[in-house]
Amino acid sequence: MRQAQALARLIKGDSVFLTGPPGAGKSYVLRQFVHLARRRGLTVAVTASTGIAATQIGGATIHSWSGIGIRDQLAPNDLANLSSKDRLVRRYLTTDALIIDEISMLSGNFLTMLDQLARTLRGTDAPFGGLQMVLVGDMFQLPPINRDSSEIDFAFQSAAWRDLDPLPCYLTEQHRQSGDELAEVLHAMRDGSLGQTHLAILNSRIGMVPNGDHEPTHLYSHNVDVDAMNAQRLARIGGEVHTYTMELRGPPAIVEPMRRGVLTPDELALKVGAEVMFVANDQNLRYANGSLARVVDLSGPWPIVELAATSRRMSVEPHAWVLEEDGSTKAEIRQLPLRLAWAITIHKSQGMSLDAAEIDLSRSFTPGMGYVALSRLRSLSGLYLKGLNTMALQLHPEIFDFDRELRRRSDRLAEETDDILIEEVVTDEAVPAVDTTPLDLNLFTQLKAWRREQARTEGVPAYVIAPDMTLADIATKTPQDSSDLLRIKGMGTTRVARYGEAIIAVIQRSLNPPPTQDSLFD
Numbered sequence: 001m002r003q004a005q006a007l008a009r010l011i012k013g014d015s016v017f018l019t020g021p022p023g024a025g026k027s028y029v030l031r032q033f034v035h036l037a038r039r040r041g042l043t044v045a046v047t048a049s050t051g052i053a054a055t056q057i058g059g060a061t062i063h064s065w066s067g068i069g070i071r072d073q074l075a076p077n078d079l080a081n082l083s084s085k086d087r088l089v090r091r092y093l094t095t096d097a098l099i100i101d102e103i104s105m106l107s108g109n110f111l112t113m114l115d116q117l118a119r120t121l122r123g124t125d126a127p128f129g130g131l132q133m134v135l136v137g138d139m140f141q142l143p144p145i146n147r148d149s150s151e152i153d154f155a156f157q158s159a160a161w162r163d164l165d166p167l168p169c170y171l172t173e174q175h176r177q178s179g180d181e182l183a184e185v186l187h188a189m190r191d192g193s194l195g196q197t198h199l200a201i202l203n204s205r206i207g208m209v210p211n212g213d214h215e216p217t218h219l220y221s222h223n224v225d226v227d228a229m230n231a232q233r234l235a236r237i238g239g240e241v242h243t244y245t246m247e248l249r250g251p252p253a254i255v256e257p258m259r260r261g262v263l264t265p266d267e268l269a270l271k272v273g274a275e276v277m278f279v280a281n282d283q284n285l286r287y288a289n290g291s292l293a294r295v296v297d298l299s300g301p302w303p304i305v306e307l308a309a310t311s312r313r314m315s316v317e318p319h320a321w322v323l324e325e326d327g328s329t330k331a332e333i334r335q336l337p338l339r340l341a342w343a344i345t346i347h348k349s350q351g352m353s354l355d356a357a358e359i360d361l362s363r364s365f366t367p368g369m370g371y372v373a374l375s376r377l378r379s380l381s382g383l384y385l386k387g388l389n390t391m392a393l394q395l396h397p398e399i400f401d402f403d404r405e406l407r408r409r410s411d412r413l414a415e416e417t418d419d420i421l422i423e424e425v426v427t428d429e430a431v432p433a434v435d436t437t438p439l440d441l442n443l444f445t446q447l448k449a450w451r452r453e454q455a456r457t458e459g460v461p462a463y464v465i466a467p468d469m470t471l472a473d474i475a476t477k478t479p480q481d482s483s484d485l486l487r488i489k490g491m492g493t494t495r496v497a498r499y500g501e502a503i504i505a506v507i508q509r510s511l512n513p514p515p516t517q518d519s520l521f522d
Contacts, residue, residue: 004419006169020171022375048101103137108158115160123467170410182380216356218343250331277341362387444475
């Protein structure tokens with residue numbers, strides 16, 4: 001499927017699984033969708049399965065956004081507690097589309113909990129409460145970590161995924177390793193057709209020595225190897241150490257998970273000559289996440305580095321990683337967007353694009369690790385392979401059948417999907433105006449209290465009286481009589497006849513509260 005076809009499906013409002021090999025343009029389509037959807041007045045929540053991925057796309061982790069956090073199950077009391085959080089309920093009710101990037105690393109159990117919570121808070125039994133779900137990622141990348149079992153809980157095997165049945169938008173255009181032998185190797189790994197020719201290509205890079213002014217990043221499977229190499233290389237350089245301290249703002253419960261997702265260290269120690277990597281994207285496009293550089297001057301307030309790709313010199317100032325929820329800043333981290341780049345773990349390299357890397361795959365310990373490492377590179381010429389074991393070339397067998405079915409369905413979908421013309425979407429005057437009237441949170445709370453008492457009186461679940469989405473619509477439009485109520489989606493003649501008078505009374509009490517005792521004497 002072409003990028004323009006996938007974008008057309010997203011703009012149409014379909015829930016999709018946006019997938020394809022590295023370099024196929026998933027991030028590009030995602031950015032275009034967010035831009036166009038927001039221009040149409042839609043609220044799009046951008047999240048990712050890990051803190052690292054979240055910082056790269058300027059969003060929050062799905063664990064934080066959803067309110068589920070680190071829970072591994074949602075008991076009835078958990079659902080009741082989360083349902084009482086008005087701000088969380090409002091977030092779910094006012095969101096039109098939810099993006100989850102790096103979906104391969106999200107467990108099926110979490111996706112099922114998210115589905116259950118969304119249905120509860122949005123007051124409807126539609127999958128994910130009727131949200132447009134945009135699941136993004138490549139299932140051949142690293143899978144979710146399950147420390148309690150050897151079984152992998154893939155998101156696509158969950159009941160929530162099956163109920164949603166997202167349309168597969170499998171991008172086939174290649175923009176990273178196009179026309180390169182490395183692309184042939186990666187394609188063969190995905191097809192399960194890796195042969196001697198492909199092994200010969202990889203073996204030809206074993207023992208190759210980098211030449212040039214900038215040493216490539218070293219990718220290791222274990223943290224201990226990464227930390228040891230970076231410390232050793234920094235120690236070899238003479239000169240004064242300059243240390244830059246991370247600044248944290250916000251509640252520890254929010255800041256700490258966020259801090260773990262930021263690749264720059266709490267205390268960044270630099271020397272002139274240190275090899276560094278940028279770990280954020282610059283809004284002015286001077287550098288990107290994964291750009292390599294060398295420190296050339298530390299005499300001023302901020303380091304001056306020389307970019308490996310262009311030899312351009314620039315001053316590096318602190319970058320702000322900000323977590324925003326409901327229009328307000330919840331936490332902020334400020335630090336130089338750099339880390340020592342002689343070495344990094346393969347796990348933390350996921351999502352990056354590198355011009356060159358020296359990779360040690362001799363201690364690969366899980367399927368997919370070699371694929372992730374190799375797919376970070378833009379071309380074979382940038383690959384310097386130190387070692388290779390059998391595990392490095394393995395991918396999870398459960399994914400092959402799933403991937404083949406995805407491609408088949410995506411090809412069929414592409415035949416009936418026209419390319420989108422972005423100009424038409426942006427200037428489309430037929431798009432209905434979006435009601436931007438803010439939800440009256442106080443009225444919404446009072447309506448929920450009335451519904452709770454009514455449900456207790458009738459002995460029925462609260463959603464039978466009226467779904468949350470209906471109450472939110474009432475709290476936004478504040479109808480004044482039965483005819484206004486009939487225009488509210490979800491009310492209907494039966495509900496209006498049964499509860500209309502009581503609802504109007506709640507609205508009137510909220511909008512016209514009785515005077516307080518003190519005010520009688522004003």
